[in-house]
Amino acid sequence: MYFSDEKERPVGSRYEGSKLLRKIHKSHEQLKRHNPDVVISEEPTQNLLNLRRFFRPLDPGCQFFVYPNKRSYSFIQCSDAYLATKIRKEFNGFVHPKLKSSHQPFVISFVKNVPEKGIAETFRPDGLAVLDNYISKDEEKTLTDFIFSHPKVKMLKHRAVLHFGHEFDYDTNSAFRETEPIPEIINDLVKKLKYDGYISAWPDQITANIYEPGHGIPSHYDTHSAFEDPVVSLSMLSDVVMEFKDGANSARIAPVLLPRRSLCLIQGESRYRWKHGIVNRKHDVDPRTNRVIPRQMRVSLTLRKIRTVPCKCPWKEFCDWDREGEMGVPKSGNEAERLEGSYVADVYENIASHFDETRHSSWKAVKKFIDDIPRGSVMYDVGCGNGKYLIAQDGLIKIGCDMCNGLCVIAAKKGCHVMRADALKLPFREKSADAVICIAVLHHIATLERRRQLVEEILRVLKPGGCACVTVWSMDQSHSEYAKMRGNKDENEAIGKGQNPGKTEDLKKNKAERLKVHDGKDFEQQDVLVPWVIDQENKTFLRYYHVFREGEAEELMHSVDGCQMVSVEKEQGNYIFVFRKS
Template sequence: MYFNDQKERRLGEKLDGPKLRKRLGKSLEQLKRHDPSVEVADKPTQILFVGNSSVMCGVSLEELEEIFTVYDGNCQFIVYPNKRTYSFVQFSSVEQSQKACDELNGYTSPVLKTSHLPFVIAYVENLPQESIAPEFRPKDLEIIDDFVNEETEQAILDVIYSNPKAQSMKHRAVVHYGHEFDYGSNAAFKPTDPIPDLFDKLIDRFVQEGYIKERPDQITANIYKPGDGIPSHYDTHSAFENEIISLSLCSDVVMDFKDGANSATIAPVLLKGRSLCIIKGESRYRWKHGIVNRNNDVDPRSNRVVARKLRVSLTFRKIRTQPCQCSYKEFCDWDREGEMCIPSTANAALKLEQTYVADVYENIAAHFNETRHSNWRAVQNFINSLPRYSVLYDVGCGNGKYLAPKDDLIKIGCDMCMGLCKIAAGKNTNVIRADALHLPFHSAADAVICIAVLHHMSSFERRQIVIREILRVLKPGGRACLTVWSMDQSDSEYSNMRKNKEESNELCELTREAKRLRIHDGKQFTQQDLFVPWVSDEKETYLRYYHIFRDGELEELLGGIDGCQLESITREQGNYVVIFKKIK
């Protein structure tokens, strides 16, 4: 429909008479359908309904501002990200709205870069009722609107601006009080300007009103120009106590909270000017927070576009002096005797796999089963190549997807997960509950498959034991087919998703210590040992330990084992498929 219009209209042209009335009529019909609460006025009012002015018509908020602020520098815009073809502009006086209406009604402004449609304008009595959708928030996050009044807001701003030390960072300007956080080392503090009296009074209120127990001793003022943001980050556990309070001033802004266990889960939260945001518990220890660099936000509750103005925030934190004892240890940078690190002892490796492999599979077995149907091409080819009546062991058979099909092979599987054994046995297969390091078989196999198992072994020694066990149960001359996850995901169907732009310059990020096991965020692998989240049907997140293989690593592993002859290593969908033979 817009194509015809584009041909008809020329920029700077003004439509009037019956044509304009007809267009306006159509636009007002849409208004009636989508926003029946809005009443069209029969005489001039301060609020203009502006048809053909939405994002859907290719008109940006910036263009609207350029066109309408000529009549009133303080006019307010109500615009929508989609679904509407119109916007609303509210003026300070009827005179101003009348002048804008007279000059712009039916006019195709040359300011418009994409749209060539004339604005069709009507006076309305009221703005649409905000349909407030419930906002999804991370657990333990608290927002208190109108925590300070406008007078206090101004007084706080005066204090901040009186500080000559506003050091300029790439985007934001930052001023510290009490102690200075050293972004370079991520954890060191040095004393700096004392906390001003006015801020101390705010802290009194935080304590009195029960938002915090202990007084913060470190305050950061962030000054954001419209368009500025702050990268998604954790406020480091080891650096600060639990409660973190952010007081927003001047502009509204949307802060995005990202689930640390599943970065695809984002909760946008509107922080209004003069509101308090208390980040504690799960919302502080498990979720990252950040503000995207952009000029306007979409209010997650009303779906309206909110233009950003200059925003000032005060973040109140207490410096931690004792070890962090949060229950979110996967996200905690405090070293707890190496529990979340690459294991350095045999016992630690066993414990890690028990918690982050065995227990997890018991919990997710049913859901895991629902997602495991298709077979790897290379594995299927390997099975198809076996002579009739060959004995095939499936080490870590999971839900039994390779055991179930009836063929001329004698197949026995094992898995250490009871839930998966039950599911596999339910498919009329032979299954034994056993782990890959202690195979319950004699050396009777013509072939072994071991699919997506070895990457759950958390030490080189344990990976070697699995290979030795496979060789032990093979007849001389028998062959094994084994798959593991590969660092290189370029041939994976998810490769585009995984290559998402790296989050720029993550701030106060968990320690970058190489030994630390971090949570895979679905992007490219940046370390070999990590946790991969599994989100269950009930939206519970479980972390599974993985060792991701780099190029050449399987050759090294197999090369060090007597009686093992490497036949081939191929790649399939981000995995290595290796075939080897027992030669003695």
């Protein structure tokens, strides 16, 4: 569907004349950008652009092609050109009564062709395999009849479940409590899997899920510490689209069709780095063809092997196993230096060029701070990055420093005065600066003592009465234009949130003490790894951040001798605070 940027129009209203022509032209331009192979037609054809499935009453035989990746249009292939003409005449430019009042009118055009290939299933996570027709119709009926008739089926909010071998614990996302033995009918399936070479160890945790049409399962990891590789899933009675989401890049989604009677092997990277889930909806879009397919009752059978030795997968940032504290929140200076070296210094060396391409605008509060510095003053930029605050010819004597050699080279080529230096050991004389700015640096320092040391270094180089402006990320991103809406969560079924198997209190403690890859939603803890994505190169890097809670900056400043807080304000999810050397 095409939706304009105009205000809401009343239900039943219609675009007319030149306004409709402008909307049609705009939708055609959008189509050319996204699908240059699709040709607009002035003559009636059986293909219409921009229709929804409630138009089917006018043409029961029509087929829909939908773009789930946030395209604002769809295609419909009508039974013939006559019905296509009838539908277009009735609905073009019209807000149908079945639509909500917030919808825009339909903008409908004939096209000579629809896209030949699906555009959604352009990639799959490494290690993921889908095997069509793994079981026969008779085997499917035998398995589903057994599951439907079992007396111990348990109802959850969005599905019914049945466990064998060990019961899956949805609080810890592990399975250590023995339950009903695995029945022979499922053991026959296991024998087939072993014979075909898809598994090597006998699974000891089996979950059967029964989904009504429209129901799904939240996006989750199958916990590293709880289960071995692979996780095996058999789909029965209905096709379904499972979404795989890159744990280091929440915008990277791979919709994968799981056909009826297919076997899905989730292993390697797809198992350890990617989340998987099924969206609650009554229709899916086949990612291979973009055709709309209705869901029916579906049964899945998931087979897992309980892990008995520590996980040693290469995806340690996504692993919940302790690994002797390697991915824990640093408690000492040595641990902090190691973490900052791997997840700050090394990362910026790798992303320096891309960072420069994406960092040009200035924070309003920072610009105001600089504008208020008397002309002729000396200003240091600690952590100057690509030099964006050093470039302006504003009558100040400005010198920058940064730990990243790549960024220093970039800034120097722009004519900036820069040097490579550690922010905790500044190469400047005491009391030599009238002002200092330190933008987006302090939140990369991994312990309180080291953050305090950075503030002390800034004070050391400031003249008495001199001021500094420091910015950090806020834990509360609710008023940031970059904040993403938090999805609805079912706390009872938030699969994949568990930590090491065992005691619940140990799990909670372990979670709080471990670094976590930020998923683009609200921050759940202060010490996180935040993805930096370079789409052109299909690369993702993880940067360490300590995001600041409300009042934390003030506490830090008050703990440093000679530091006098001047102001704190918030701008686009950042705390910007100014302090003076007393």
